[in-house]
Structures are given as C-alpha cells and as structure tokens.
Amino acid sequence: xxxxxxxxxxxxxxxxxxxxxxxxxxxxxxxxxxxxxxxxxxxxxxxxxxxxxxxxxxxxxxxxxxxxxxxxxxxxxxxxxxxxxxxxxxxxxxxxxxxxxxxxxxxxxxxxxxxxxxxxxxxxxxxxxxxxxxxxxxxxxxxxxxxxxxxxxxxxxxxxxxxxxxxxxxxxxxxxxxxxxxxxxxxxxxxxxxxxxxxxxxxxxxxxxxxxxxxxxxxxxxxxxxxxxxxxxxxxxxxxxx
Numbered sequence: 001x002x003x004x005x006x007x008x009x010x011x012x013x014x015x016x017x018x019x020x021x022x023x024x025x026x027x028x029x030x031x032x033x034x035x036x037x038x039x040x041x042x043x044x045x046x047x048x049x050x051x052x053x054x055x056x057x058x059x060x061x062x063x064x065x066x067x068x069x070x071x072x073x074x075x076x077x078x079x080x081x082x083x084x085x086x087x088x089x090x091x092x093x094x095x096x097x098x099x100x101x102x103x104x105x106x107x108x109x110x111x112x113x114x115x116x117x118x119x120x121x122x123x124x125x126x127x128x129x130x131x132x133x134x135x136x137x138x139x140x141x142x143x144x145x146x147x148x149x150x151x152x153x154x155x156x157x158x159x160x161x162x163x164x165x166x167x168x169x170x171x172x173x174x175x176x177x178x179x180x181x182x183x184x185x186x187x188x189x190x191x192x193x194x195x196x197x198x199x200x201x202x203x204x205x206x207x208x209x210x211x212x213x214x215x216x217x218x219x220x221x222x223x224x225x226x227x228x229x230x231x232x233x234x235x236x237x238x239x240x241x242x
Contacts, residue, residue, distance in 0.1 A: 031225070058235070119155075129147070218240060
C-alpha cells in the first residue's frame with residue numbers, strides 16, 4: 001500500500017466520522033496516537049474531551065458540553081475514549097474501551113476482548129466500532145487496529161477485522177475511520193487502514209490534523225506522543241466547544 005499524506009487524506013472527506021491514527025514519530029522515539037470526533041446533528045456536536053484521574057492514571061472521556069441537549073442513548077456519545085494499562089494505550093470510538101481494558105487485565109488479547117462486541121446499535125447506520133492498541137515492549141512499539149462493522153448494512157452479520165503492525169516504520173502510521181463519507185445511511189469504512197505519514201512535533205502534528213478536518217463537522221481531537229523507552233507521554237486536546 002502506498003503511503004499518503006495524513007493531513008491531505010483527512011481533508012479529502014467531508015465526513016469521515018470518528019477517526020483513529022496510530023504510528024511512529026519521524027525520529028522513532030515516540031508512539032503517536034490520535035483520535036477525533038465529528039458530528040452532523042446537534043447531539044453529536046455537543047461533545048468535548050476531558051481528562052480525568054482513575055486508578056492512578058489519566059482517562060480521556062467524552063462529555064456533553066451542554067447536558068440539556070443530551071437525547072437518545074448517551075452511551076453512543078459519552079464514554080471513555082482513552083485508557084492506559086501498564087505499557088498499553090487503548091483508544092477507541094466507544095465504550096468498548098472499557099471492554100478491551102477489562103479483557104487485557106484478565107489475560108485476553110485485544111482481538112479476544114472485542115469478541116463480545118459488535119457495531120453500534122444506531123440503525124440504519126450501524127456505525128462501526130474502531131479501536132487501537134499501542135504497546136511498548138523492550139524499547140520497541142507495536143500496534144493494532146480493529147473495526148467491527150455490519151455486512152454492508154446487514155445487521156445479522158458482524159464483520160470483524162484486526163490489523164497488527166509488529167515493526168512500525170519511522171514516520172509512518174495507519175489511519176482508520178468510521179465512514180467512507182457523507183450519506184444516508186452513512187457508508188461504513190472499507191478495506192485496510194490507510195498507510196499515512198507521521199511528521200512534526202506533537203504541537204505541529206495536532207495543529208495540522210485539526211486544521212485538516214472539516215470545519216463544520218469536527219468536534220474534538222486528542223493526540224498523544226508516548227516516549228517508547230520510558231512510557232512518559234504528552235497529550236494535546238482541542239475542543240471546538242469552549
């Protein structure tokens with residue numbers, strides 16, 4: 001697969017939905033993780049990322065910016081998006097973050113943990129659940145991406161795809177998102193995660209990625225650079241709602 005410019009790729013679709021990027025910095029020192037939310041409805045746009053402390057570590061959660069606007073099933077928009085477990089960083093677009101976290105604590109693999117889950121219950125879109133796991137081990141990085149989606153809109157069949165990258169290349173990552181673009185119903189992502197370039201400091205990367213996302217639809221962005229040798233990390237969050 002040919003590597004493409006992440007920022008151009010993110011800008012090429014007006015509504016990719018929620019997106020996840022995992023990769024390795026240009027100098028090979030940092031694991032790079034990014035996740036963003038987008039929205040078309042008032043409810044979907046009524047979100048921010050917040051940082052909380054739980055069990056001695058940081059958890060990034062989605063939160064309603066205006067609680068009075070919450071409607072429908074809040075579990076689809078309010079959840080822990082990022083959790084840390086020892087040398088592992090879990091990033092997802094839903095409450096399957098907790099499923100993976102508990103599964104890993106109980107000796108299951110990333111893929112095994114997700115066996116109990118499927119796409120979101122938001123017919124007719126059946127929004128895919130996308131997830132990532134970044135692992136530091138012996139000074140090296142490996143990461144996996146997963147997508148759980150309906151079979152071309154058929155809710156009777158959940159398609160489960162996991163992609164694992166054991167030896168990431170400096171300055172490269174992979175990008176997966178929920179939708180191919182706008183539509184009604186929204187068409188689910190297809191194919192392998194897109195191979196993308198990873199460049200710049202965390203500040204440069206965050207600003208360029210945020211500016212690449214559709215101005216009307218973007219809601220929040222999370223970016224984390226993790227020192228592979230030490231596990232120390234720096235996090236940037238941008239919320240459109242302030």
